Amino acid sequence: MGDSGSVSDGKIYLAATPIGDPNDATPRLRTLLETADVIGAEDTRRLLNLAGRIGVTPAGRILAFHDHNEAERTGELLDAARAGQTVLVVSDAGMPTVSDPGYRLVRRAHDENVPVTVVPGASAVLTALAISGLATDRFSFEGFAPRKDGERSRVFAELARERRTMVFFDSPHRTADTLAAMAEHFGEDREAAVCRELTKTYEEVKRGPLGELAGWAQEGVRGEITLVVSGAVDAEPSADDFVAEVNMLADSGMRLKAAAAYVSERTGVRKKELYEAALRVRDEE
Secondary structure, three states: OOOOOOOOOOEEEEEOEOOOOHHHOOHHHHHHHHHOOEEEEOOHHHHHHHHHHHOOOOOOEEEEOOOOOHHHHHHHHHHHHHOOOEEEEEOOOEOOOOOOOOHHHHHHHHHOOOOEEEEOOOOHHHHHHHHHOOOOOOEEEEEEOOOOHHHHHHHHHHHOOOOOEEEEEEOOOOHHHHHHHHHHHHOOOOEEEEEEOOOOOOOEEEEEEHHHHHHHHOOOOOOOEEEEEOOOOOOOOOHHHHHHHHHHHHHOOOOHHHHHHHHHHHHOOOHHHHHHHHHHHHHHO
């Protein structure tokens, strides 16, 4: 099949799909949906729904390509590209590989010299960052906030001194707990934004200090959620800032001295100070 014009045969295309408004589908995405020989879709039904909403009809073979079958399906997509076919890979929304399937495929494509390229488009990460009103000059994407309390506390403790603006995905059912944990570890006054249903009819951006947002979320939050949190202000780190992380690592099985050394390496705080602070907390408990 393939397109003899702007689309070349024998290549894998990672294409961004709309995160809400179907009108955000790019012309290149439309062309690829109509002309690709093989389409690897995270959810085949959602792909067909999108195609119908933007008025295109996929003519190629549509394969399910998701987290549970990415390992075995990757070889099939690589073989198709090697055979001269145009392979399109899409996720449910946004860019493949960004908290979505595709990473293994891209790694193997590079390792095996199979051409791969990107068709840019909608991104919940960049959309939320731009609309948040928080600093955009340096930022990090942290994926989905951890579900379990212990893991969430460990991750947030590690990120407490992060100076870049941070972007997280979150489930609406956990958003209140996530914001409360952020307020605990980052400080209730840390500025943040809850971005809900971006580009959709009921888009909403709630800005404010984390403590205020945590209280607001207790009433319930609906829709697709992206959280944007401002980075830490410049301050000299101390052992007290990281003692909880040291003890958490020790409680999970790491020797206390090793935990202090690990946190020291990452934060620059002296290992001896971390170790003694951790011992002091343990004695108090």
